[in-house]
Amino acid sequence: MQPAILAEGLKKRFGPVEAVRGVSFAVRPGEIFAFLGPNGAGKTTTVHMLTTLLRPSAGRAEVAGFDVVRAPTEVRRRIGVVFQDPSLDRELTARENLYIHGRIYGLGGAALRAKIDEVLDLVELRAAADQPVKQFSGGMRRRLELARALVHRPRVLFLDEPTLGLDPQTRAHVWDYIRRMKAEAGLTLFLTTHYMDEAEQLADRVAIIDRGTIVALGTVAELVRRIGGELLYLRLEGGAGCRPLPGVQSCRELPDGRLLLEVEDAASALPRVLEALLAAGIRAREVTLRRPTLNDVFIRLTGRELRDELTRPGATAWMRRR
Protein backbone atom coordinates (compact mmCIF):
# COMPACT_ATOMS: atom_id res chain seq x y z
CA MET A 1 0.00 0.00 0.00
CA GLN A 2 1.15 3.52 -0.78
CA PRO A 3 2.34 5.27 2.38
CA ALA A 4 0.42 8.32 3.58
CA ILE A 5 3.69 10.08 4.29
CA LEU A 6 7.06 9.17 2.89
CA ALA A 7 10.26 10.97 3.77
CA GLU A 8 13.62 10.06 2.25
CA GLY A 9 16.78 11.70 3.52
CA LEU A 10 14.94 14.90 4.37
CA LYS A 11 17.29 17.71 5.42
CA LYS A 12 16.87 21.33 6.34
CA ARG A 13 19.62 23.82 6.93
CA PHE A 14 19.12 27.35 8.25
CA GLY A 15 22.40 29.09 7.54
CA PRO A 16 24.93 27.37 9.79
CA VAL A 17 22.29 25.36 11.68
CA GLU A 18 21.35 21.95 10.34
CA ALA A 19 17.90 21.62 11.91
CA VAL A 20 17.00 18.31 10.24
CA ARG A 21 19.86 16.04 9.22
CA GLY A 22 18.38 13.52 6.88
CA VAL A 23 15.30 11.77 8.22
CA SER A 24 13.60 8.86 6.47
CA PHE A 25 10.36 7.18 7.43
CA ALA A 26 7.06 5.99 6.03
CA VAL A 27 3.68 6.48 7.68
CA ARG A 28 0.96 3.97 6.83
CA PRO A 29 -2.52 5.16 5.94
CA GLY A 30 -4.75 5.27 8.99
CA GLU A 31 -2.01 5.15 11.57
CA ILE A 32 -1.04 7.64 14.27
CA PHE A 33 2.63 8.33 13.91
CA ALA A 34 4.43 10.39 16.53
CA PHE A 35 7.66 12.34 16.37
CA LEU A 36 8.97 12.36 19.91
CA GLY A 37 11.89 14.57 20.75
CA PRO A 38 13.16 17.37 23.00
CA ASN A 39 13.12 21.09 22.24
CA GLY A 40 15.01 21.99 19.10
CA ALA A 41 15.11 18.40 17.83
CA GLY A 42 13.74 19.44 14.44
CA LYS A 43 10.11 18.36 14.83
CA THR A 44 8.51 21.59 13.70
CA THR A 45 10.96 22.01 10.86
CA THR A 46 10.04 18.53 9.62
CA VAL A 47 6.33 19.33 9.87
CA HIS A 48 6.87 22.54 7.91
CA MET A 49 8.66 20.65 5.16
CA LEU A 50 5.97 18.00 4.99
CA THR A 51 3.24 20.65 4.87
CA THR A 52 4.93 22.52 1.97
CA LEU A 53 5.82 25.59 4.02
CA LEU A 54 9.57 25.06 3.96
CA ARG A 55 11.62 23.78 1.06
CA PRO A 56 13.85 20.86 2.03
CA SER A 57 17.58 21.49 1.58
CA ALA A 58 17.98 17.90 0.48
CA GLY A 59 15.99 14.69 0.24
CA ARG A 60 12.38 14.33 -0.76
CA ALA A 61 8.98 13.76 0.75
CA GLU A 62 5.57 12.65 -0.42
CA VAL A 63 2.30 13.25 1.36
CA ALA A 64 -0.87 11.48 0.22
CA GLY A 65 1.05 10.35 -2.84
CA PHE A 66 2.25 13.78 -3.98
CA ASP A 67 5.69 15.32 -3.85
CA VAL A 68 5.76 18.24 -1.40
CA VAL A 69 8.04 20.31 -3.62
CA ARG A 70 6.73 19.45 -7.07
CA ALA A 71 3.01 19.25 -6.31
CA PRO A 72 2.45 21.46 -3.25
CA THR A 73 -1.12 22.35 -4.18
CA GLU A 74 -2.12 18.68 -4.40
CA VAL A 75 -0.53 18.07 -1.01
CA ARG A 76 -2.24 21.13 0.52
CA ARG A 77 -5.63 19.93 -0.69
CA ARG A 78 -5.23 16.70 1.26
CA ILE A 79 -3.74 17.83 4.55
CA GLY A 80 -4.93 19.54 7.70
CA VAL A 81 -2.45 21.24 9.98
CA VAL A 82 -2.48 22.33 13.59
CA PHE A 83 0.64 24.43 13.98
CA GLN A 84 2.65 24.58 17.18
CA ASP A 85 1.97 28.31 17.45
CA PRO A 86 -1.57 29.66 17.27
CA SER A 87 -2.86 30.57 13.82
CA LEU A 88 -6.44 31.68 14.47
CA ASP A 89 -7.93 35.06 13.68
CA ARG A 90 -8.44 36.34 17.21
CA GLU A 91 -10.74 39.16 16.19
CA LEU A 92 -13.28 36.79 14.67
CA THR A 93 -15.56 34.28 16.34
CA ALA A 94 -14.99 30.54 16.30
CA ARG A 95 -17.68 30.05 13.71
CA GLU A 96 -16.28 32.80 11.50
CA ASN A 97 -12.83 31.24 11.69
CA LEU A 98 -14.24 27.91 10.60
CA TYR A 99 -16.37 29.50 7.88
CA ILE A 100 -13.43 31.38 6.37
CA HIS A 101 -11.33 28.24 6.50
CA GLY A 102 -14.01 26.25 4.71
CA ARG A 103 -14.42 28.86 2.01
CA ILE A 104 -10.68 29.03 1.41
CA TYR A 105 -10.76 25.28 0.88
CA GLY A 106 -13.56 25.64 -1.65
CA LEU A 107 -16.50 24.58 0.51
CA GLY A 108 -19.69 26.52 0.97
CA GLY A 109 -23.40 26.54 1.50
CA ALA A 110 -25.36 24.13 3.67
CA ALA A 111 -22.65 21.47 3.48
CA LEU A 112 -20.13 23.82 5.06
CA ARG A 113 -22.58 24.95 7.73
CA ALA A 114 -23.31 21.35 8.65
CA LYS A 115 -19.61 20.47 8.74
CA ILE A 116 -18.89 23.46 10.98
CA ASP A 117 -21.51 22.32 13.49
CA GLU A 118 -20.13 18.80 13.34
CA VAL A 119 -16.56 19.80 14.15
CA LEU A 120 -17.72 22.25 16.82
CA ASP A 121 -19.58 19.38 18.46
CA LEU A 122 -16.55 17.12 18.21
CA VAL A 123 -14.41 19.51 20.25
CA GLU A 124 -17.34 20.62 22.43
CA LEU A 125 -17.21 24.26 21.45
CA ARG A 126 -20.75 24.65 20.13
CA ALA A 127 -21.76 26.85 23.05
CA ALA A 128 -18.85 29.24 22.50
CA ALA A 129 -19.15 29.26 18.72
CA ASP A 130 -20.14 32.90 18.42
CA GLN A 131 -17.62 34.35 20.85
CA PRO A 132 -14.54 36.12 19.52
CA VAL A 133 -11.50 33.87 19.76
CA LYS A 134 -9.60 36.47 21.78
CA GLN A 135 -11.94 35.66 24.68
CA PHE A 136 -11.08 31.94 24.50
CA SER A 137 -8.82 30.14 26.96
CA GLY A 138 -5.69 28.42 25.68
CA GLY A 139 -7.39 25.03 25.73
CA MET A 140 -10.42 26.32 23.82
CA ARG A 141 -8.17 27.81 21.16
CA ARG A 142 -6.30 24.57 20.78
CA ARG A 143 -9.55 22.67 20.39
CA LEU A 144 -10.76 25.18 17.83
CA GLU A 145 -7.57 24.70 15.84
CA LEU A 146 -8.15 20.95 15.87
CA ALA A 147 -11.70 21.46 14.68
CA ARG A 148 -10.60 23.84 11.94
CA ALA A 149 -8.07 21.37 10.59
CA LEU A 150 -10.89 18.87 10.07
CA VAL A 151 -13.38 21.10 8.25
CA HIS A 152 -12.15 20.22 4.77
CA ARG A 153 -11.90 16.47 5.50
CA PRO A 154 -8.14 16.07 5.12
CA ARG A 155 -6.60 12.68 4.45
CA VAL A 156 -3.51 13.40 6.52
CA LEU A 157 -3.60 15.49 9.67
CA PHE A 158 -0.48 17.11 11.12
CA LEU A 159 -0.53 18.09 14.78
CA ASP A 160 2.54 19.95 16.01
CA GLU A 161 2.62 19.62 19.82
CA PRO A 162 -1.18 19.53 20.11
CA THR A 163 -1.22 19.73 23.91
CA LEU A 164 1.70 22.06 24.57
CA GLY A 165 0.98 24.24 27.58
CA LEU A 166 -2.38 22.67 28.41
CA ASP A 167 -3.37 21.50 31.88
CA PRO A 168 -3.66 17.72 32.47
CA GLN A 169 -7.45 17.62 32.16
CA THR A 170 -7.50 19.52 28.89
CA ARG A 171 -4.69 17.34 27.59
CA ALA A 172 -6.72 14.23 28.33
CA HIS A 173 -9.64 15.81 26.48
CA VAL A 174 -7.53 16.61 23.46
CA TRP A 175 -6.20 13.05 23.46
CA ASP A 176 -9.77 11.91 23.40
CA TYR A 177 -10.60 14.08 20.39
CA ILE A 178 -7.53 12.81 18.59
CA ARG A 179 -8.56 9.21 19.19
CA ARG A 180 -12.01 10.02 17.88
CA MET A 181 -10.52 11.63 14.81
CA LYS A 182 -8.53 8.53 14.14
CA ALA A 183 -11.73 6.54 14.28
CA GLU A 184 -12.87 8.52 11.24
CA ALA A 185 -12.10 6.24 8.36
CA GLY A 186 -8.87 6.74 6.50
CA LEU A 187 -7.45 9.63 8.50
CA THR A 188 -3.72 9.43 9.02
CA LEU A 189 -2.21 11.40 11.88
CA PHE A 190 1.29 12.74 12.19
CA LEU A 191 1.89 14.32 15.56
CA THR A 192 4.90 15.73 17.29
CA THR A 193 5.37 15.92 21.00
CA HIS A 194 7.97 16.10 23.67
CA TYR A 195 5.69 14.40 26.19
CA MET A 196 6.49 10.71 26.26
CA ASP A 197 3.12 9.86 27.77
CA GLU A 198 1.44 11.54 24.82
CA ALA A 199 3.32 9.34 22.40
CA GLU A 200 2.61 6.26 24.54
CA GLN A 201 -1.08 7.09 24.79
CA LEU A 202 -1.76 7.96 21.19
CA ALA A 203 0.79 6.65 18.75
CA ASP A 204 0.75 3.40 16.83
CA ARG A 205 4.39 4.01 16.02
CA VAL A 206 6.92 6.46 17.38
CA ALA A 207 10.04 7.96 15.86
CA ILE A 208 12.39 9.33 18.46
CA ILE A 209 14.14 12.36 17.04
CA ASP A 210 17.12 14.10 18.56
CA ARG A 211 19.26 16.85 17.09
CA GLY A 212 17.77 16.44 13.65
CA THR A 213 18.15 12.66 13.42
CA ILE A 214 15.78 9.77 14.02
CA VAL A 215 17.51 7.65 16.64
CA ALA A 216 14.82 4.96 16.91
CA LEU A 217 11.56 4.04 15.24
CA GLY A 218 8.93 1.46 16.12
CA THR A 219 5.86 0.78 18.20
CA VAL A 220 6.07 1.82 21.83
CA ALA A 221 6.34 -1.84 22.82
CA GLU A 222 9.16 -2.46 20.34
CA LEU A 223 11.09 0.57 21.51
CA VAL A 224 10.66 -0.28 25.15
CA ARG A 225 11.77 -3.84 24.49
CA ARG A 226 15.11 -2.44 23.38
CA ILE A 227 15.83 -1.71 27.00
CA GLY A 228 15.73 -5.44 27.32
CA GLY A 229 14.32 -5.74 30.80
CA GLU A 230 13.13 -3.82 33.77
CA LEU A 231 14.52 -0.98 35.79
CA LEU A 232 15.51 -0.74 39.43
CA TYR A 233 16.17 2.56 41.14
CA LEU A 234 18.30 2.24 44.29
CA ARG A 235 19.38 4.81 46.80
CA LEU A 236 22.31 3.47 48.79
CA GLU A 237 23.50 4.46 52.19
CA GLY A 238 26.42 6.85 52.04
CA GLY A 239 25.67 7.62 48.39
CA ALA A 240 27.62 4.61 47.13
CA GLY A 241 28.06 4.45 43.36
CA CYS A 242 27.87 1.79 40.66
CA ARG A 243 29.69 -1.53 41.16
CA PRO A 244 29.46 -4.97 39.59
CA LEU A 245 26.32 -6.69 40.81
CA PRO A 246 24.81 -10.08 39.97
CA GLY A 247 22.14 -10.12 37.23
CA VAL A 248 22.57 -6.42 36.43
CA GLN A 249 23.00 -5.55 32.75
CA SER A 250 23.91 -1.91 33.24
CA CYS A 251 24.16 0.65 35.98
CA ARG A 252 23.98 4.42 35.80
CA GLU A 253 24.29 7.07 38.49
CA LEU A 254 21.43 9.56 38.29
CA PRO A 255 21.79 13.26 39.07
CA ASP A 256 19.68 12.89 42.21
CA GLY A 257 22.15 10.38 43.64
CA ARG A 258 20.14 7.25 42.89
CA LEU A 259 21.40 4.31 40.84
CA LEU A 260 19.49 3.12 37.79
CA LEU A 261 19.97 -0.61 37.19
CA GLU A 262 18.80 -2.50 34.14
CA VAL A 263 17.86 -6.10 34.95
CA GLU A 264 16.15 -8.84 32.99
CA ASP A 265 13.55 -9.65 35.61
CA ALA A 266 13.33 -7.35 38.58
CA ALA A 267 11.48 -9.80 40.83
CA SER A 268 14.31 -12.34 40.81
CA ALA A 269 17.18 -9.88 40.51
CA LEU A 270 16.27 -7.66 43.44
CA PRO A 271 16.97 -10.15 46.29
CA ARG A 272 20.31 -11.09 44.75
CA VAL A 273 21.32 -7.43 44.28
CA LEU A 274 20.44 -6.56 47.85
CA GLU A 275 22.31 -9.59 49.17
CA ALA A 276 25.42 -8.70 47.20
CA LEU A 277 25.28 -5.14 48.48
CA LEU A 278 24.87 -6.27 52.07
CA ALA A 279 27.83 -8.59 51.64
CA ALA A 280 29.84 -5.52 50.63
CA GLY A 281 28.55 -3.72 53.73
CA ILE A 282 26.19 -1.38 51.86
CA ARG A 283 22.54 -1.01 52.78
CA ALA A 284 19.84 0.21 50.42
CA ARG A 285 17.70 3.05 51.75
CA GLU A 286 15.20 3.15 48.95
CA VAL A 287 14.21 0.76 46.17
CA THR A 288 11.86 1.50 43.26
CA LEU A 289 10.95 -0.91 40.51
CA ARG A 290 9.68 0.35 37.17
CA ARG A 291 8.92 -0.96 33.75
CA PRO A 292 10.89 1.02 31.18
CA THR A 293 9.22 3.91 29.37
CA LEU A 294 10.05 5.82 26.24
CA ASN A 295 12.00 8.20 28.44
CA ASP A 296 14.33 5.34 29.38
CA VAL A 297 14.69 4.48 25.71
CA PHE A 298 15.59 8.07 25.04
CA ILE A 299 18.18 8.10 27.83
CA ARG A 300 19.65 4.90 26.53
CA LEU A 301 19.93 6.25 22.99
CA THR A 302 21.07 9.80 23.65
CA GLY A 303 22.44 9.83 27.16
CA ARG A 304 20.00 12.58 28.10
CA GLU A 305 16.58 12.87 29.64
CA LEU A 306 13.72 13.48 27.26
CA ARG A 307 11.88 15.69 29.64
CA ASP A 308 14.02 18.78 29.82
CA GLU A 309 12.58 19.78 33.18
CA LEU A 310 14.21 16.70 34.69
CA THR A 311 17.63 17.53 33.37
CA ARG A 312 19.70 18.94 36.16
CA PRO A 313 23.16 20.45 35.96
CA GLY A 314 24.73 17.25 37.32
CA ALA A 315 23.30 15.34 34.41
CA THR A 316 25.98 16.65 32.07
CA ALA A 317 28.45 14.25 33.67
CA TRP A 318 27.03 11.35 31.71
CA MET A 319 25.90 13.19 28.64
CA ARG A 320 27.24 11.74 25.48
CA ARG A 321 29.25 14.34 23.63
CA ARG A 322 29.01 14.78 19.91
Next chain:
Amino acid sequence: MQAFSVMFYRQVLRFFRARARVVAMIVNPLIWLLFFGLGWSRVFQSPMARMIFGGVDYLTFLAPGIFAMTLFSQSFIGGVSVIWDKQFGFLKEILVAPAPRSASIAGRIVGDATLVTLQGLVVLLLTFPLAHALRPAGLLPSLFLGFLMALAFAGLGTALALKMESLEGFQMFMMILILPLTFLSGAIYPIAAMPGWMQALAYANPLTYAVDGARHYLVGEAAARFSLALDWGLLLLLGLGFLLLAVLAFRRATLEG
Protein backbone atom coordinates in the same frame (compact mmCIF):
# COMPACT_ATOMS: atom_id res chain seq x y z
CA MET B 1 -12.29 33.06 -6.87
CA GLN B 2 -13.66 31.73 -3.58
CA ALA B 3 -10.41 32.66 -1.87
CA PHE B 4 -10.66 36.17 -3.29
CA SER B 5 -14.19 36.73 -2.03
CA VAL B 6 -13.63 35.18 1.38
CA MET B 7 -10.51 37.22 2.05
CA PHE B 8 -12.44 40.30 0.95
CA TYR B 9 -15.18 39.29 3.36
CA ARG B 10 -12.67 38.82 6.17
CA GLN B 11 -11.35 42.36 5.76
CA VAL B 12 -14.91 43.69 5.91
CA LEU B 13 -15.70 41.65 9.03
CA ARG B 14 -12.56 42.76 10.78
CA PHE B 15 -13.11 46.37 9.80
CA PHE B 16 -16.57 46.64 11.28
CA ARG B 17 -15.52 44.65 14.34
CA ALA B 18 -12.92 47.29 15.18
CA ARG B 19 -15.38 50.04 16.13
CA ALA B 20 -12.78 52.36 17.61
CA ARG B 21 -10.89 52.28 14.34
CA VAL B 22 -13.99 53.07 12.32
CA VAL B 23 -14.68 56.10 14.48
CA ALA B 24 -11.06 57.29 14.35
CA MET B 25 -11.04 57.03 10.59
CA ILE B 26 -14.02 59.34 10.28
CA VAL B 27 -13.04 61.72 13.04
CA ASN B 28 -9.48 62.24 11.85
CA PRO B 29 -10.32 63.84 8.47
CA LEU B 30 -12.99 65.92 10.16
CA ILE B 31 -10.39 67.32 12.54
CA TRP B 32 -8.30 68.36 9.56
CA LEU B 33 -11.22 69.89 7.81
CA LEU B 34 -12.65 71.74 10.78
CA PHE B 35 -9.71 72.79 12.88
CA PHE B 36 -7.15 73.10 10.14
CA GLY B 37 -9.39 74.04 7.21
CA LEU B 38 -11.82 76.40 8.92
CA GLY B 39 -8.99 78.13 10.76
CA TRP B 40 -6.91 78.82 7.68
CA SER B 41 -9.93 79.71 5.54
CA ARG B 42 -10.34 82.78 7.76
CA VAL B 43 -6.73 83.75 7.07
CA PHE B 44 -7.04 83.20 3.32
CA GLN B 45 -10.01 85.45 2.65
CA SER B 46 -8.34 88.09 0.49
CA PRO B 47 -8.99 88.03 -3.29
CA MET B 48 -5.28 87.43 -3.67
CA ALA B 49 -5.51 84.23 -1.61
CA ARG B 50 -8.54 83.06 -3.57
CA MET B 51 -6.44 83.43 -6.70
CA ILE B 52 -3.69 81.27 -5.27
CA PHE B 53 -6.23 78.56 -4.43
CA GLY B 54 -7.69 78.50 -7.93
CA GLY B 55 -10.49 80.98 -7.42
CA VAL B 56 -12.25 79.17 -4.58
CA ASP B 57 -12.26 79.53 -0.82
CA TYR B 58 -9.61 77.60 1.09
CA LEU B 59 -12.00 75.01 2.53
CA THR B 60 -13.22 74.07 -0.93
CA PHE B 61 -9.62 73.86 -2.10
CA LEU B 62 -8.68 71.69 0.86
CA ALA B 63 -11.65 69.27 0.81
CA PRO B 64 -10.52 67.10 -2.15
CA GLY B 65 -7.06 67.08 -0.58
CA ILE B 66 -8.36 65.74 2.73
CA PHE B 67 -10.40 63.15 0.85
CA ALA B 68 -7.36 61.90 -1.08
CA MET B 69 -5.16 62.10 2.01
CA THR B 70 -7.57 59.92 4.00
CA LEU B 71 -7.66 57.29 1.28
CA PHE B 72 -3.91 57.35 0.96
CA SER B 73 -2.96 57.00 4.61
CA GLN B 74 -5.69 54.52 5.49
CA SER B 75 -4.95 52.24 2.55
CA PHE B 76 -1.23 52.25 3.25
CA ILE B 77 -1.82 51.54 6.95
CA GLY B 78 -3.78 48.46 5.84
CA GLY B 79 -0.38 46.77 5.61
CA VAL B 80 -0.35 46.66 9.41
CA SER B 81 -2.96 43.90 9.35
CA VAL B 82 -0.53 41.72 7.37
CA ILE B 83 2.03 42.13 10.13
CA TRP B 84 -0.56 41.20 12.74
CA ASP B 85 -1.45 38.16 10.71
CA LYS B 86 2.21 37.21 10.76
CA GLN B 87 2.52 37.74 14.48
CA PHE B 88 -0.74 36.02 15.40
CA GLY B 89 0.05 33.24 12.94
CA PHE B 90 -3.00 33.55 10.69
CA LEU B 91 -0.74 33.98 7.69
CA LYS B 92 0.33 30.33 8.03
CA GLU B 93 -3.30 29.29 7.69
CA ILE B 94 -3.34 31.00 4.29
CA LEU B 95 0.08 29.73 3.24
CA VAL B 96 -0.83 26.11 3.86
CA ALA B 97 -4.17 26.34 2.03
CA PRO B 98 -4.52 25.01 -1.51
CA ALA B 99 -6.23 28.18 -2.78
CA PRO B 100 -4.19 30.25 -5.23
CA ARG B 101 -2.17 32.70 -3.20
CA SER B 102 -2.65 35.41 -5.79
CA ALA B 103 -6.42 35.22 -5.23
CA SER B 104 -6.25 35.39 -1.44
CA ILE B 105 -3.82 38.31 -1.32
CA ALA B 106 -5.67 40.20 -4.06
CA GLY B 107 -8.95 39.67 -2.23
CA ARG B 108 -7.53 41.20 0.87
CA ILE B 109 -6.03 44.22 -0.95
CA VAL B 110 -9.16 44.91 -3.00
CA GLY B 111 -11.17 44.53 0.22
CA ASP B 112 -8.99 47.09 1.98
CA ALA B 113 -9.21 49.47 -0.97
CA THR B 114 -12.99 49.17 -1.08
CA LEU B 115 -13.38 49.82 2.64
CA VAL B 116 -11.10 52.82 2.43
CA THR B 117 -13.10 54.17 -0.52
CA LEU B 118 -16.26 53.84 1.56
CA GLN B 119 -14.59 55.91 4.25
CA GLY B 120 -13.77 58.44 1.59
CA LEU B 121 -17.44 58.56 0.70
CA VAL B 122 -18.38 59.23 4.32
CA VAL B 123 -15.74 61.95 4.56
CA LEU B 124 -17.02 63.64 1.41
CA LEU B 125 -20.62 63.46 2.53
CA LEU B 126 -19.64 65.17 5.77
CA THR B 127 -17.64 67.74 3.83
CA PHE B 128 -20.36 68.95 1.48
CA PRO B 129 -22.25 70.96 4.12
CA LEU B 130 -19.01 72.73 5.12
CA ALA B 131 -17.56 73.51 1.69
CA HIS B 132 -20.55 74.79 -0.25
CA ALA B 133 -18.77 75.27 -3.56
CA LEU B 134 -18.09 71.52 -4.00
CA ARG B 135 -19.88 69.87 -6.92
CA PRO B 136 -22.00 66.87 -5.99
CA ALA B 137 -21.61 65.54 -9.53
CA GLY B 138 -17.92 65.08 -8.83
CA LEU B 139 -18.57 62.58 -6.07
CA LEU B 140 -18.77 59.38 -8.08
CA PRO B 141 -15.77 59.88 -10.38
CA SER B 142 -13.70 61.01 -7.39
CA LEU B 143 -14.54 57.81 -5.58
CA PHE B 144 -13.47 55.68 -8.54
CA LEU B 145 -10.24 57.59 -8.88
CA GLY B 146 -9.73 57.34 -5.14
CA PHE B 147 -10.27 53.59 -5.32
CA LEU B 148 -7.42 53.22 -7.81
CA MET B 149 -5.11 55.14 -5.52
CA ALA B 150 -6.24 53.10 -2.51
CA LEU B 151 -5.49 49.96 -4.51
CA ALA B 152 -2.00 51.25 -5.22
CA PHE B 153 -1.17 52.07 -1.62
CA ALA B 154 -2.90 49.04 -0.12
CA GLY B 155 -0.80 46.98 -2.54
CA LEU B 156 2.39 48.80 -1.62
CA GLY B 157 1.66 48.59 2.11
CA THR B 158 0.92 44.87 1.85
CA ALA B 159 4.03 44.14 -0.20
CA LEU B 160 6.20 46.01 2.31
CA ALA B 161 4.52 44.34 5.28
CA LEU B 162 5.10 40.90 3.78
CA LYS B 163 8.82 41.59 3.85
CA MET B 164 8.77 42.78 7.43
CA GLU B 165 8.85 40.98 10.73
CA SER B 166 7.87 43.70 13.15
CA LEU B 167 5.29 46.41 13.52
CA GLU B 168 8.09 48.84 14.35
CA GLY B 169 9.71 48.39 10.95
CA PHE B 170 6.44 49.09 9.21
CA GLN B 171 5.73 52.08 11.41
CA MET B 172 9.04 53.50 10.33
CA PHE B 173 7.89 53.32 6.72
CA MET B 174 4.61 54.94 7.69
CA MET B 175 6.51 57.81 9.25
CA ILE B 176 8.86 58.20 6.32
CA LEU B 177 6.09 58.09 3.74
CA ILE B 178 2.80 59.43 5.02
CA LEU B 179 3.52 62.99 6.12
CA PRO B 180 5.98 63.97 3.36
CA LEU B 181 3.81 62.50 0.63
CA THR B 182 0.84 64.36 2.05
CA PHE B 183 2.66 67.69 2.07
CA LEU B 184 4.10 67.04 -1.37
CA SER B 185 0.77 66.30 -3.01
CA GLY B 186 -0.82 69.70 -3.34
CA ALA B 187 -3.51 68.63 -0.89
CA ILE B 188 -2.87 71.46 1.57
CA TYR B 189 -1.24 74.16 -0.58
CA PRO B 190 -1.03 74.39 -4.35
CA ILE B 191 1.88 72.85 -6.21
CA ALA B 192 2.32 76.10 -8.12
CA ALA B 193 3.34 77.80 -4.89
CA MET B 194 6.13 75.29 -4.16
CA PRO B 195 9.80 75.94 -4.94
CA GLY B 196 11.05 74.16 -8.06
CA TRP B 197 12.74 71.24 -6.31
CA MET B 198 9.64 70.55 -4.28
CA GLN B 199 7.49 70.62 -7.39
CA ALA B 200 9.74 67.97 -8.90
CA LEU B 201 9.12 65.76 -5.86
CA ALA B 202 5.39 66.45 -6.06
CA TYR B 203 5.32 65.25 -9.66
CA ALA B 204 6.86 61.97 -8.55
CA ASN B 205 4.20 61.51 -5.87
CA PRO B 206 1.22 59.32 -6.82
CA LEU B 207 -0.95 61.09 -4.27
CA THR B 208 -0.58 64.30 -6.31
CA TYR B 209 -2.63 62.84 -9.15
CA ALA B 210 -5.41 61.63 -6.90
CA VAL B 211 -5.65 65.07 -5.30
CA ASP B 212 -5.58 66.69 -8.72
CA GLY B 213 -8.24 64.41 -10.19
CA ALA B 214 -10.52 64.78 -7.20
CA ARG B 215 -10.14 68.55 -7.36
CA HIS B 216 -10.94 68.48 -11.06
CA TYR B 217 -14.22 66.68 -10.39
CA LEU B 218 -15.23 68.30 -7.11
CA VAL B 219 -14.05 71.88 -7.59
CA GLY B 220 -13.76 72.34 -11.32
CA GLU B 221 -11.34 72.04 -14.19
CA ALA B 222 -9.78 75.41 -13.41
CA ALA B 223 -8.58 74.14 -10.03
CA ALA B 224 -6.74 71.18 -11.56
CA ARG B 225 -3.17 71.20 -12.79
CA PHE B 226 -3.00 68.07 -14.93
CA SER B 227 -5.25 66.51 -17.53
CA LEU B 228 -7.75 63.91 -16.35
CA ALA B 229 -6.17 61.44 -18.77
CA LEU B 230 -2.87 61.75 -16.92
CA ASP B 231 -4.53 61.39 -13.50
CA TRP B 232 -6.49 58.30 -14.50
CA GLY B 233 -3.71 56.76 -16.54
CA LEU B 234 -1.10 57.06 -13.82
CA LEU B 235 -3.34 55.88 -11.00
CA LEU B 236 -4.58 52.92 -13.03
CA LEU B 237 -1.03 51.94 -13.80
CA LEU B 238 0.09 52.31 -10.18
CA GLY B 239 -2.99 50.55 -8.80
CA LEU B 240 -2.46 47.50 -10.95
CA GLY B 241 1.31 47.69 -10.64
CA PHE B 242 1.40 47.65 -6.84
CA LEU B 243 -1.32 45.02 -6.70
CA LEU B 244 0.86 42.84 -8.88
CA LEU B 245 3.88 43.59 -6.72
CA ALA B 246 2.03 42.36 -3.63
CA VAL B 247 0.80 39.26 -5.46
CA LEU B 248 4.34 38.40 -6.53
CA ALA B 249 5.68 39.01 -3.03
CA PHE B 250 3.05 36.71 -1.55
CA ARG B 251 3.50 33.97 -4.12
CA ARG B 252 7.09 33.56 -3.09
CA ALA B 253 6.41 33.84 0.63
CA THR B 254 7.67 30.96 2.79
CA LEU B 255 8.23 30.72 6.49
CA GLU B 256 11.84 31.69 6.01
CA GLY B 257 10.79 35.32 5.58
